[in-house]
Amino acid sequence: MLKKPNLIKRIFVYCCGPGKHQLLRVSLFCIFLSLLAGTVLLLLLGKNPLEAYRSILQGAGILPKTRYAGKKSQLTDFMSLLNYTTPMIFAALSVAVALKSGIFNICVSGIMVFSGFLATVLVGYSSLAPMIAKPLVILIGIVAGGLIGVLIGYLRHRFNMNEVVVAIMLNYIISYVVSFFIQTKFVDPITRQSVEVGQNARLTLFDYPIMNLKMEINLVFPLALITVFSIRYFINRTRFGFELKAVGLNSKASNYAGINVGKTMVTTMLISGALAGLAGVSYYLGSNASIQPRVLPSLGFDSIAVALLGNTTAIGCFFASLLVMVFDSGTTYMSSRMQVLREIAALITSILLLFSAIGIFFRALANRYAREAEEV
Amino acid sequence: MDTVVEFRHITKRFPGIIANNDISLSIRKGEILAILGENGAGKSTLMSMLFGMQTPDEGEILIRGKKEHISSPLVANDLNIGMVHQHFMLVENQSITENIIMGIEPKKRYLGLFPYVDVQSSNEKVRELSKHYQLEVNPEDIIEDLPVSTRQRVEILKMLYRNAEILIFDEPSAVLTPQEIESLLGIIKNLRESGKTIILITHKLDEIKKIADRCAILCKGKLVGVLDVPSTTTQEMSALMVGRDVSLTLTSTEHTQGAEVLRVEGLTVETNDHIRKVDKVSFSLHSGEVLAIAGVAGNGQVEIADAIAGLLPVKEGSIFLDGQEITTHTVRQRIEAGVAYIPEDRHSVGLVLDFPLRENLCLKQYYQEPYSNSRGVLQQQQMDALATELISAFDIRSGSGAATLARSMSGGNQQKAIIAREINLQANVLMFVQPTRGLDVGAIETIHKKIDELRAQGKAILLISLELDEIMELADTILVLYNGRTQTIKSASTMTKLEVGEYMMGVHVEKA
Numbered sequence: 001m002l003k004k005p006n007l008i009k010r011i012f013v014y015c016c017g018p019g020k021h022q023l024l025r026v027s028l029f030c031i032f033l034s035l036l037a038g039t040v041l042l043l044l045l046g047k048n049p050l051e052a053y054r055s056i057l058q059g060a061g062i063l064p065k066t067r068y069a070g071k072k073s074q075l076t077d078f079m080s081l082l083n084y085t086t087p088m089i090f091a092a093l094s095v096a097v098a099l100k101s102g103i104f105n106i107c108v109s110g111i112m113v114f115s116g117f118l119a120t121v122l123v124g125y126s127s128l129a130p131m132i133a134k135p136l137v138i139l140i141g142i143v144a145g146g147l148i149g150v151l152i153g154y155l156r157h158r159f160n161m162n163e164v165v166v167a168i169m170l171n172y173i174i175s176y177v178v179s180f181f182i183q184t185k186f187v188d189p190i191t192r193q194s195v196e197v198g199q200n201a202r203l204t205l206f207d208y209p210i211m212n213l214k215m216e217i218n219l220v221f222p223l224a225l226i227t228v229f230s231i232r233y234f235i236n237r238t239r240f241g242f243e244l245k246a247v248g249l250n251s252k253a254s255n256y257a258g259i260n261v262g263k264t265m266v267t268t269m270l271i272s273g274a275l276a277g278l279a280g281v282s283y284y285l286g287s288n289a290s291i292q293p294r295v296l297p298s299l300g301f302d303s304i305a306v307a308l309l310g311n312t313t314a315i316g317c318f319f320a321s322l323l324v325m326v327f328d329s330g331t332t333y334m335s336s337r338m339q340v341l342r343e344i345a346a347l348i349t350s351i352l353l354l355f356s357a358i359g360i361f362f363r364a365l366a367n368r369y370a371r372e373a374e375e376v
Numbered sequence: 377m378d379t380v381v382e383f384r385h386i387t388k389r390f391p392g393i394i395a396n397n398d399i400s401l402s403i404r405k406g407e408i409l410a411i412l413g414e415n416g417a418g419k420s421t422l423m424s425m426l427f428g429m430q431t432p433d434e435g436e437i438l439i440r441g442k443k444e445h446i447s448s449p450l451v452a453n454d455l456n457i458g459m460v461h462q463h464f465m466l467v468e469n470q471s472i473t474e475n476i477i478m479g480i481e482p483k484k485r486y487l488g489l490f491p492y493v494d495v496q497s498s499n500e501k502v503r504e505l506s507k508h509y510q511l512e513v514n515p516e517d518i519i520e521d522l523p524v525s526t527r528q529r530v531e532i533l534k535m536l537y538r539n540a541e542i543l544i545f546d547e548p549s550a551v552l553t554p555q556e557i558e559s560l561l562g563i564i565k566n567l568r569e570s571g572k573t574i575i576l577i578t579h580k581l582d583e584i585k586k587i588a589d590r591c592a593i594l595c596k597g598k599l600v601g602v603l604d605v606p607s608t609t610t611q612e613m614s615a616l617m618v619g620r621d622v623s624l625t626l627t628s629t630e631h632t633q634g635a636e637v638l639r640v641e642g643l644t645v646e647t648n649d650h651i652r653k654v655d656k657v658s659f660s661l662h663s664g665e666v667l668a669i670a671g672v673a674g675n676g677q678v679e680i681a682d683a684i685a686g687l688l689p690v691k692e693g694s695i696f697l698d699g700q701e702i703t704t705h706t707v708r709q710r711i712e713a714g715v716a717y718i719p720e721d722r723h724s725v726g727l728v729l730d731f732p733l734r735e736n737l738c739l740k741q742y743y744q745e746p747y748s749n750s751r752g753v754l755q756q757q758q759m760d761a762l763a764t765e766l767i768s769a770f771d772i773r774s775g776s777g778a779a780t781l782a783r784s785m786s787g788g789n790q791q792k793a794i795i796a797r798e799i800n801l802q803a804n805v806l807m808f809v810q811p812t813r814g815l816d817v818g819a820i821e822t823i824h825k826k827i828d829e830l831r832a833q834g835k836a837i838l839l840i841s842l843e844l845d846e847i848m849e850l851a852d853t854i855l856v857l858y859n860g861r862t863q864t865i866k867s868a869s870t871m872t873k874l875e876v877g878e879y880m881m882g883v884h885v886e887k888a
Contacts, residue, residue, distance in 0.1 A: 237753055238753055238754060239742065239748045239752040239753070240752060241754075242735070243743075245731075249730045250724065250729065252724050253724065253727060255687065255707060256687060256717070256726070257707075257739040258711045260706070260708070
């Protein structure tokens, strides 16, 4: 009567099943699957997948390219990768912190637009000295984002409104209100976007000459690194982190234990919002310099998948952001070098995001197979 | 008599523990066999193997003399084995009939084409079935409107509808009031008269004594004896079950009542939809006193405790602790003022199940020194030290010590963890709500001794229980609640169990 589970199931359980580092293994499995799916896609197009992946890494500055334009090198590519990764790190952390206390923050995009717009209008067009303007931009990002976060947290706690619905509506409201102001007051007639912010307020230095190279230097990347470690410390080691996790896991029991559930939720959303605000300023006044009206940045939504790929831990979010942005920034080079359509190249990034969002499913499936295997 | 079920050398292991160790047991047709054992003795595991939810690592199961591989509950169904689970598996917003026929719905076709479920004829069939076994229910009632005892009848009907011959009951009386238990025992007897074989998993010795023919006793995964019930005393059974003699009646230690600690005046509590659950209840609780609130389930006892702990808002009235009014204090202020609370619902209120045991043991103290420093940073070593201390002091058993997830612990050990945490708060008032529900004799004894010890230390204890025996054994003062109102409040020594029972049913109505 004994039936051996088939080989594929056994390998799957070995990869994703219960045990040490299960979360990490599942994430790696997701990445592997998406690479596999990308390979199939590239083979169908008649391209060499190994070559394609190599050119992605080359484009992102991980591997050296064969030829570089003047004043460019692998280092400049890598610095540009870090520049684009910075907002993603903040955005993913924002989603992760909210998820820890059981709130699904999909308002990251809206908050990014809101904080980016406020900083653009208040500081971006001013003639303040860079030493004052840049910290002010960061501060405005934190405050503006935090405010929206608090609003969501308060509505959720006080009126028991579903945060997802609130966030969707806020996304629309922010997007339309901001685009109204941009189109009536701050529009650049040529690009149809908002007028570019001044270099004094920008958080990224473009074409900055170092060692005879023209670099992109993201001034807030170090801040992003510090934030990763502080969030990790904050969640794992502090009193408030304890409360945040307790509320996320069981709000009834938290209330019974004397934790102020409402205050915890609002504070969590304050932090999550502030992080999203940082993502906004480092995006709109960093890697970009203007706001496109009526467009929510897709980065804000991608960050949900990135946070899930990173298992909602701070360190995980950092590596997941880096990985996704390697694909994102490397695909441009790949599409030109391999003569693959830009859309196809972007598809590979999307596949990665898709697979990372369903990691939980793989974990549950592997656990079930493992149980079945035990019983037989 | 014929043997219907035979376990042969059954062994089942879980990581780190042998749940069933070489168990051989045969069950005769038409008998009531009780399976008795402490929490974690392996009763449920053994039965879940019979019902196909688990499969044995070693040994075999014979049904009607034939070796069977019961790989799922569906296979068990085909072998005419049915089980009533402790937690009912019913769809709340469907009718009784719909629940019973679920999965084996009789289908008919409109115009010979469009299939639909034939509820009408099923209603009739269920009605007949319920008459035949004297399980009166109205098949068209919706589950969510029904009391627990009727839901249980629905579960029983569900098995009978599937022609079950071997019926497994998993602690069927745990959720019932004393009167309902009587009627359940009657039902079980009836089922035996109609030729069914019944397996009863239970902790309650008096139930076994009343209806069971034989009793199999498990202790730490091993079968320690199969007794003929009529010729055995309850003391013998409990001694075998826990592996030691248990004093079934506790001799209360000498104590003196002290000053008033908690006073509740005209307490009125309403639910969100303005249903009055507690109506003008007043009492005062003294140091060294056990005040028990008796009542049939759902008469407002739990709401009183929740209101005192601050989990429910007080509509009218006031609560005083040590002479200070705490009616509008936050939950944490009350905890700090000295109110400890062992809640009724271990899983959704008492514990954060996905937190490790350590975090759960620190759940009410994590923010204080020495578990957090003044800058709000948790002190892991201190938390570890507290957890280790409480684990050994209260004999909390778990797979991997303080790091075990609360979810993976057994019910008895979860309760021990909560009690350990609450006692460790050094509060003056301790509220125990259903502290021994679903626990085995050994654990109940420990908890009762603890309560008695706390009283001797001069703590004020509010005990809320549905077990009349527990109340009679421990209480100094008994308050009987009926429909949220005080029926009576008297010294325990002046009342008999029967009297309390009558008050609980609302027989005597006194002006308070």
